Amino acid sequence: MDCNSFTSLPNCLIITLIFGILVLSILPCITKDKITNWVVPSLLSIFCSVICLASLIFINKVWTWQADKPFYLGLAPLAIHFDGLANLFLVLLTLITVFSSLGSIEYLKEAKPKLNTPFYWSSFCLFIASMLMVILANNAITFLVFWEIMAISSSVLVLMDYVNKNHQKAGLIYLCSTRISSLFLYLGFFGLNQVFHSWDFSHWQILTNSTLIPSILVILGFLIKAGAFPFHLWLPYAHPAAIGPVSALMSGIMIKLSIYGIIRLLTHTSQLSGLFYVYFFMIIGVVSAFWGILFALIQHDVKRSLAYSSVENIGLILIALSIYIYGRITMNNYLEMLGFIALIYHIINHAVMKSLLFLSISAIDAQIHNHDLYYLGGLIKKLPITGFCFLIGGLSITSLPPLNGFVSKWLIYTGLFGIICSCNNKILLGFTIVVLGLLAMVGAMAVLTFTKVFALLFLGRVRSDINKNIQEKSFSTLFGQIFLAVLCVALGIGSNFVINYIVKIFNYQDVFEVSPIAYLPLLPLLILLFGISIAFIPVYLKFSPKNYTHAWGCGTDRLSALMQVNSDSYSHLIASYFRPILQYDLKVNILGYDKRHFPETIESETLSKSLIENNIYTPIIKDFQILGSHFAKLQAGSIHLYLLYIVISLVVLLYFGVRFL
Amino acid sequence: MMIIAQIILTIFLPLLMIGIIRKLKALFQNRTGPNLFQPYFNLFKLLKKNQVISQDSSFVFIISPIISLGLVIFLSFLLPWLPFNKAVFESNIFLVVYLLALLRFLTIISAIDTGSPFSSFSTSKEVTFAVLLEPAVILSFLALAIFYKNTNLFYIFSSNQTVTLNQIPVFILFAMSLFLTSIVEFSRAPVDDPNTHLELTMIHEAMILENSGLNLAIVEYTYSLKLLLFLFLMSSALAHCLLIWWHLSVFAMTCLTVFIVFLLLILLSFIEVFTVKLSFNKIPNFIAYALTFSFLAVFSAIVNRS
Numbered sequence: 001m002d003c004n005s006f007t008s009l010p011n012c013l014i015i016t017l018i019f020g021i022l023v024l025s026i027l028p029c030i031t032k033d034k035i036t037n038w039v040v041p042s043l044l045s046i047f048c049s050v051i052c053l054a055s056l057i058f059i060n061k062v063w064t065w066q067a068d069k070p071f072y073l074g075l076a077p078l079a080i081h082f083d084g085l086a087n088l089f090l091v092l093l094t095l096i097t098v099f100s101s102l103g104s105i106e107y108l109k110e111a112k113p114k115l116n117t118p119f120y121w122s123s124f125c126l127f128i129a130s131m132l133m134v135i136l137a138n139n140a141i142t143f144l145v146f147w148e149i150m151a152i153s154s155s156v157l158v159l160m161d162y163v164n165k166n167h168q169k170a171g172l173i174y175l176c177s178t179r180i181s182s183l184f185l186y187l188g189f190f191g192l193n194q195v196f197h198s199w200d201f202s203h204w205q206i207l208t209n210s211t212l213i214p215s216i217l218v219i220l221g222f223l224i225k226a227g228a229f230p231f232h233l234w235l236p237y238a239h240p241a242a243i244g245p246v247s248a249l250m251s252g253i254m255i256k257l258s259i260y261g262i263i264r265l266l267t268h269t270s271q272l273s274g275l276f277y278v279y280f281f282m283i284i285g286v287v288s289a290f291w292g293i294l295f296a297l298i299q300h301d302v303k304r305s306l307a308y309s310s311v312e313n314i315g316l317i318l319i320a321l322s323i324y325i326y327g328r329i330t331m332n333n334y335l336e337m338l339g340f341i342a343l344i345y346h347i348i349n350h351a352v353m354k355s356l357l358f359l360s361i362s363a364i365d366a367q368i369h370n371h372d373l374y375y376l377g378g379l380i381k382k383l384p385i386t387g388f389c390f391l392i393g394g395l396s397i398t399s400l401p402p403l404n405g406f407v408s409k410w411l412i413y414t415g416l417f418g419i420i421c422s423c424n425n426k427i428l429l430g431f432t433i434v435v436l437g438l439l440a441m442v443g444a445m446a447v448l449t450f451t452k453v454f455a456l457l458f459l460g461r462v463r464s465d466i467n468k469n470i471q472e473k474s475f476s477t478l479f480g481q482i483f484l485a486v487l488c489v490a491l492g493i494g495s496n497f498v499i500n501y502i503v504k505i506f507n508y509q510d511v512f513e514v515s516p517i518a519y520l521p522l523l524p525l526l527i528l529l530f531g532i533s534i535a536f537i538p539v540y541l542k543f544s545p546k547n548y549t550h551a552w553g554c555g556t557d558r559l560s561a562l563m564q565v566n567s568d569s570y571s572h573l574i575a576s577y578f579r580p581i582l583q584y585d586l587k588v589n590i591l592g593y594d595k596r597h598f599p600e601t602i603e604s605e606t607l608s609k610s611l612i613e614n615n616i617y618t619p620i621i622k623d624f625q626i627l628g629s630h631f632a633k634l635q636a637g638s639i640h641l642y643l644l645y646i647v648i649s650l651v652v653l654l655y656f657g658v659r660f661l
Numbered sequence: 662m663m664i665i666a667q668i669i670l671t672i673f674l675p676l677l678m679i680g681i682i683r684k685l686k687a688l689f690q691n692r693t694g695p696n697l698f699q700p701y702f703n704l705f706k707l708l709k710k711n712q713v714i715s716q717d718s719s720f721v722f723i724i725s726p727i728i729s730l731g732l733v734i735f736l737s738f739l740l741p742w743l744p745f746n747k748a749v750f751e752s753n754i755f756l757v758v759y760l761l762a763l764l765r766f767l768t769i770i771s772a773i774d775t776g777s778p779f780s781s782f783s784t785s786k787e788v789t790f791a792v793l794l795e796p797a798v799i800l801s802f803l804a805l806a807i808f809y810k811n812t813n814l815f816y817i818f819s820s821n822q823t824v825t826l827n828q829i830p831v832f833i834l835f836a837m838s839l840f841l842t843s844i845v846e847f848s849r850a851p852v853d854d855p856n857t858h859l860e861l862t863m864i865h866e867a868m869i870l871e872n873s874g875l876n877l878a879i880v881e882y883t884y885s886l887k888l889l890l891f892l893f894l895m896s897s898a899l900a901h902c903l904l905i906w907w908h909l910s911v912f913a914m915t916c917l918t919v920f921i922v923f924l925l926l927i928l929l930s931f932i933e934v935f936t937v938k939l940s941f942n943k944i945p946n947f948i949a950y951a952l953t954f955s956f957l958a959v960f961s962a963i964v965n966r967s
Contacts, residue, residue, distance in 0.1 A: 378717065378776075380719045380720075380721070381719055391721075395763070395766065398762070398766065399759065400759055400762055400763040400766060401756060401759055401760060401763060406756075406759055409755075409759070410753070410755050410756065410759075413755045414755070414812065417803070417806060417807075417812060420803075420807055421807065421810045429963065433800070433803070433959055436799065436800070436803065437796035437799065437800050438796070440758070440795040440796045440798070440799035440800070441792060441793075441795050441796050443759070443762060443795060444762065444788075444791050444792040444794075444795035445792050447762055447765060447766055447769075447788060447791065447792075448788045448789070448791075448792060450766075451766055451769045451770055451773070451784070451788065454770060455769065455770050455773035455774070455781075456773070458719075459718075459719060459721060459770060459773050459774040459776075460717055460773055460774060460775070460776040460781070461717045461776040519751050520751070520753070520756065521739075521750035521751055521756075524735075524750060525732075525735055525760075528731055528734070528735055529728050529731045529732070529735075531731075532727060532728070532730070532731035532734075533724060533727060533728060533731075536724075536727045539875070540723065540875075543708070543712065543874060543875040544712070546711055546712070547711060547712070547713040547714075548713075548714060548715070548716040549713055549714075549715070549716060550715065550716060550717075551715040551717065551775050551776050551777030551778075551780075551871055552777055552779065552860075552870055552871065553777075553778075554860070559777075559778055561776070563778040564773075564776055564777075564778055564781055565773065565778065565781035565782055565784070565785060569782065569785065570781070570784070570785045571785070572785070573785055573786060573789040574788075574789040574792055577789070577793075577945065
């Protein structure tokens with residue numbers, strides 16, 4: 001390795017640390033359980049913070065390195081490339097890793113059933129190291145090797161509690177989808193290699209006429225891993241099964257590595273043509289966003305809801321990507337820049353806020369081993385800090401000002417508005433307007449989803465007695481949440497600074513000078529809201545309530561806590577409007593001797609199925625099973641039959657041997 | 662000078678408007694009706710009263726009304742609702758729409774925080790209609806933005822724009838869509854009847870069922886201020902159309918805007934008197950009208966844009 005020159009020192013440091021993380025994955029095999037649970041996460045956090053700082057400071061540095069002859073990965077050398085994009089992802093990944101690993105400590109200590117701690121930490125380290133290498137990979141072979149390690153190690157992390165039947169199913173579905181994704185990537189990369197005779201990403205051009213089929217294969221492979229619309233099936237299974245910190249990493253970073261792959265290949269492509277790709281990404285994006293949030297709002301499992309919300313956010317990212325591609329195709333520098341900033345900004349934001357939400361949930365989950373909205377409620381009195389952080393995360397993911405989610409959503413809206421203003425194509429124009437309207441609806445549905453999740457988790461009355469002994473426990477879990485919540489606010493009010501920074505990293509200065517992005521008055525808003533709350537304190541103290549009583553119950557005594565709105569009743573109305581998509585049904589069963597006047601028990605149940613899973617995937621899987629059962633007849637277990645096969649194959653081979661040799 | 666006039670209007674007009682609506686309704690029904698200034702008396706009465714709050718509620722319930730008020734005050738500086746108010750901040754249609762969404766978020770969480778079944782169930786209705794309504798809101802604002810190729814509302818409403826016949830349909834359709842939207846947004850008849858006082862049928866009133874004293878006073882004031890902003894925005898859009906024929910001074914424009922607001926208030930109370938509350942499953946159809954008008958506004962903006 002060429003570490004002699006001073007300039008490549010930070011990059012060599014990062015590579016050494018990645019190697020260190022790889023070594024860390026062996027460490028749990030030789031140390032004791034208890035020691036592992038604090039040694040590995042603290043070492044991992046230190047390594048990651050150093051990588052984070054190094055890549056943040058040297059973010060603009062471009063550096064490429066290739067392994068020498070003996071270190072070949074089969075077809076191509078191990079190759080590494082640092083640039084602004086890669087460094088940005090390194091910063092994001094390592095930041096979230098620090099908080100996730102700190103958050104895992106508490107979880108593993110309290111986990112019920114007991115998880116295998118050393119096994120967890122070695123796959124965790126492997127997962128992190130492989131993701132770091134995927135970001136840095138400069139050729140297809142290096143990329144695929146670490147992509148596979150990432151897929152396998154994350155499946156192991158999903159399947160930590162492998163005794164649970166639901167988790168087994170989740171693990172299987174996740175593993176299958178990673179296999180299919182890899183299959184598409186293999187085929188696509190092979191096709192691209194045939195065209196360009198190189199494995200180097202920098203030599204490749206996707207979405208040109210000569211590389212149409214392989215590029216579509218590659219993009220499909222990436223979209224499966226990203227969990228975009230028809231392929232989102234694995235997210236709602238994998239996230240509830242995986243423990244919170246792992247979900248934070250998977251949803252915060254891993255699914256975005258696919259988008260990273262697409263951007264990587266697109267930036268090397270010199271010429272793009274055809275509006276087809278704009279339509280393609282916009283349709284997939286808007287359908288993912290709509291579909292994701294629609295399913296998120298009817299879930300009663302918080303983690304499942306967050307998983308569907310990731311689908312929504314991937315949709316938003318893809319819409320930003322389509323704005324970027326539109327800008328490239330029409331040579332509109334302003335829109336290209338706007339789309340790119342929106343894309344990067346939303347990736348950063350979603351990573352921050354989604355991991356914040358998952359870490360908050362895992363802090364609750366670690367203590368009461370439940371993340372079902374039916375049983376929770378009123379937690380804010382016991383967990384004020386977690387509750388407040390979750391509120392910040394919820395406000396931010398709903399993209400409400402003055403937090404960070406709003407800025408990227410606003411950039412996407414502005415980009416779509418830019419397309420509307422500059423576009424002469426009538427179809428694209430109408431289409432963009434519809435997309436914009438749907439995005440507004442998605443935004444309102446996000447308000448519904450996250451008011452539901454936040455309010456039913458933290459507000460109102462406690463619905464069951466499982467959360468009696470819950471309290472803010474360890475600083476290690478709180479630290480991550482507080483840091484990420486502060487980051488949410490900072491990325492919101494410092495939006496101009498961040499936008500300038502992104503512009504600087506990706507050399508869009510010339511364009512930015514021409515048409516500056518409008519200034520958002522988010523800081524004045526925050527100051528006003530903060531000021532008015534502070535000014536309110538003396539007023540509140542003067543008029544402070546003297547009477548506390550139970551909520552109005554129509555003149556009766558205090559109503560039961562179960563009479564509060566619950567997950568199903570809150571979303572029933574909107575779910576019933578979208579009944580055909582959600583396959584939603586409410587069944588009410590009234591029992592009793594005289595059930596009309598004196599019902600004894602009233603049961604109600606809401607049913608909802610995944611349309612895609614039932615109508616597309618299940619039939620395909622069934623067909624494969626039927627096909628498989630026919631093939632199974634070949635292997636009947638009879639020795640006579642096997643002898644027959646041997647004879648037949650010998651005869652065939654002899655015939656061909658005589659005929660052709 | 663202008664900003665002082667704006668602040669005075671912001672403080673004194675909202676509750677007067679509620680008083681006018683009540684008086685007009687009473688006159689339509691052949692009643693004498695309450696005093697025009699009754700809402701002010703109610704406000705002072707509420708401030709004197711002691712607060713009774715739910716024992717299940719947390720700081721969210723206490724803090725969210727005042728933050729909502731702060732948001733609406735911020736909105737009053739973002740919207741060009743008076744002919745003379747100047748841009749204090751860069752106003753942007755998407756920012757306005759999302760500030761309204763933030764307002765809704767706060768209202769909802771404070772309603773669920775009380776732990777009352779009634780207020781939490783009405784949040785479900787409120788947010789469901791908001792989901793259906795949101796495209797109408799954003800598209801009607803978008804129509805104006807498309808016409809001027811600018812998302813800044815102050816730019817759109819500035820009086821030194823060249824006014825052509827083309828913009829009349831855009832502004833009128835915008836105002837119509839906004840009017841239908843605000844009927845749903847403010848839970849007025851025929852979507853919701855704030856005077857029934859039945860916990861299970863009301864939407865907005867049920868959400869603030871548990872608020873009392875100071876808390877309720879803030880919520881009521883926020884509601885009326887928001888109504889004021891919406892009505893004035895509609896009337897400025899309509900007054901803007903008249904600029905083709907008459908070029909008016911700022912003072913005359915202000916008077917015209919106030920006059921149109923008065924006409925809108927008559928229309929609003931007329932509707933409230935002469936329609937009955939819609940059946941609950943008809944409300945989406947009502948929202949569909951608002952959506953249709955907003956689509957028409959966008960369409961006319963595209964056809965007429967320069």
